[in-house]
Amino acid sequence: MKKEDITSVLSAVNDEYIIEAADFKKEKTKNTSIRDLFVKAPLAATVVILLLVGAIAYTAASRTNWSSSITFDDGSTEQIVESAFFKAIPDTAPKNKEYANMLPMSHEEIEAFLGFDILHYTNAENATVNYDTSLNKDGSIARVDLWWPRIVTDGTENGKSINQSVYMLNIGAEEGYVLAFEEGIDAMGHKILLDKIQIDKLDTEALCYTAGDDPDRISVTFVYDNIMYNFTGQGYTLDEIISVINELE
Amino acid sequence: MNDSKIIDLFFERSEQAITELSEKYFEICHRIAFNILGNEADAQECVNDAFLGIWNSIPPENPESLSAYVFKIVRNVSLKKNRSNTALKRNSRYDTALDEIEGCLPSGFSVEAEINAEVLSAEINAFLASIGRDNRIIFIKRYWFGEEISAIAEDLNITKHNVTVKLSRTRKALKKHLIEKGFDI
Numbered sequence: 001m002k003k004e005d006i007t008s009v010l011s012a013v014n015d016e017y018i019i020e021a022a023d024f025k026k027e028k029t030k031n032t033s034i035r036d037l038f039v040k041a042p043l044a045a046t047v048v049i050l051l052l053v054g055a056i057a058y059t060a061a062s063r064t065n066w067s068s069s070i071t072f073d074d075g076s077t078e079q080i081v082e083s084a085f086f087k088a089i090p091d092t093a094p095k096n097k098e099y100a101n102m103l104p105m106s107h108e109e110i111e112a113f114l115g116f117d118i119l120h121y122t123n124a125e126n127a128t129v130n131y132d133t134s135l136n137k138d139g140s141i142a143r144v145d146l147w148w149p150r151i152v153t154d155g156t157e158n159g160k161s162i163n164q165s166v167y168m169l170n171i172g173a174e175e176g177y178v179l180a181f182e183e184g185i186d187a188m189g190h191k192i193l194l195d196k197i198q199i200d201k202l203d204t205e206a207l208c209y210t211a212g213d214d215p216d217r218i219s220v221t222f223v224y225d226n227i228m229y230n231f232t233g234q235g236y237t238l239d240e241i242i243s244v245i246n247e248l249e
Numbered sequence: 250m251n252d253s254k255i256i257d258l259f260f261e262r263s264e265q266a267i268t269e270l271s272e273k274y275f276e277i278c279h280r281i282a283f284n285i286l287g288n289e290a291d292a293q294e295c296v297n298d299a300f301l302g303i304w305n306s307i308p309p310e311n312p313e314s315l316s317a318y319v320f321k322i323v324r325n326v327s328l329k330k331n332r333s334n335t336a337l338k339r340n341s342r343y344d345t346a347l348d349e350i351e352g353c354l355p356s357g358f359s360v361e362a363e364i365n366a367e368v369l370s371a372e373i374n375a376f377l378a379s380i381g382r383d384n385r386i387i388f389i390k391r392y393w394f395g396e397e398i399s400a401i402a403e404d405l406n407i408t409k410h411n412v413t414v415k416l417s418r419t420r421k422a423l424k425k426h427l428i429e430k431g432f433d434i
Binding site: 024 | 277314315316317320321324325328330332344350351352353366367369370373374375377378379382385386389390392393394404405421425428429430431432
């Protein structure tokens with residue numbers, strides 16, 4: 001895409017987002033004045049920081065499992081999983097830095113180097129899985145994300161599709177990555193809970209929800225074998241998405 | 250002075266309108282122009298041209314949001330100037346930001362097909378509505394205002410690395426969103 005075209009497309013960004021971004025510094029300035037209070041009371045700030053560091057270090061050291069939940073528009077929170085374990089991702093698994101592009105691979109390749117199974121839809125229309133890692137400060141893998149777009153489509157270009165995302169935490173993942181899971185890996189906002197469905201075949205419960213501003217977009221999220229799966233359908237019914245999940249192997 | 254009062258001054262054809270507009274918005278307008286052009290003299294010239302354009306357009310225009318209206322005109326004038334500068338091989342740092350985002354927008358896509366541009370813009374707006382506020386602000390600051398990573402980090406009181414990672418994740422999420430919507434990337 002030509003740069004002129006990119007700038008032209010971006011020119012149509014909603015006014016409210018432009019104003020929001022332009023005004024943001026002012027809001028932060030107010031926050032800075034709160035921080036100034038700490039500067040005036042260095043002893044109190046030091047004590048607070050030490051307590052926080054201690055608490056985080058203690059929590060990180062004691063982590064053997066993780067949980068995850070989703071907060072919905074009405075303020076309610078539903079747990080996806082109460083307690084799951086970290087996966088043992090081999091050190092030899094490929095790494096890509098967070099600001100690099102995802103690595104396109106096949107499902108078989110990924111299972112081969114991970115050394116465990118990833119649920120997949122055998123009739124997937126697209127063979128390319130996008131592989132992505134997040135790294136700890138020491139360069140080891142903290143988190144692996146897989147994104148398998150358009151596993152089901154209606155064969156047209158109209159955007160109707162079901163897409164699969166996979167998320168897993170490695171043993172030794174730093175606290176920030178664990179917290180991101182706990183707060184919910186799905187960054188899309190305005191979620192409305194549709195249903196909680198028991199997937200008998202996988203012996204797990206799935207949360208089914210829709211985007212408040214796009215009712216045609218339905219997501220189903222669940223955890224199986226300590227791996228989080230998310231199936232998002234655009235233009236497909238919840239029943240159609242569940243029937244794909246029931247055929248996973 | 251609030252924006253509606255400034256617009257009233259424009260409608261009264263009072264030159265005080267430009268004084269008030271400049272007092273309130275010159276700094277950010279200059280920053281937008283400088284981010285795109287990377288050149289002090291060009292940025293100053295573009296802001297002046299933009300303010301003249303606003304004087305000539307209000308009335309009859311009566312913008313709902315004066316700030317967004319002003320920022321858009323400054324940006325458009327600056328982009329136009331940047332294009333002529335680029336033809337003279339004077340690349341700006343804004344080109345770096347555009348290089349970053351190029352990979353998550355449709356390839357072989359041209360806004361010449363106006364309907365395509367409208368659909369793509371609508372999808373980008375839908376995506377921006379769906380992501381968290383901080384990520385949206387960072388995205389707009391980088392790709393609309395052309396802010397440097399270090400300036401965004403300072404505004405949000407986070408590290409440059411954190412800004413880079415957040416932008417990277419947002420670009421990936423945008424790419425996913427557009428592919429899911431049927432765009433060929």
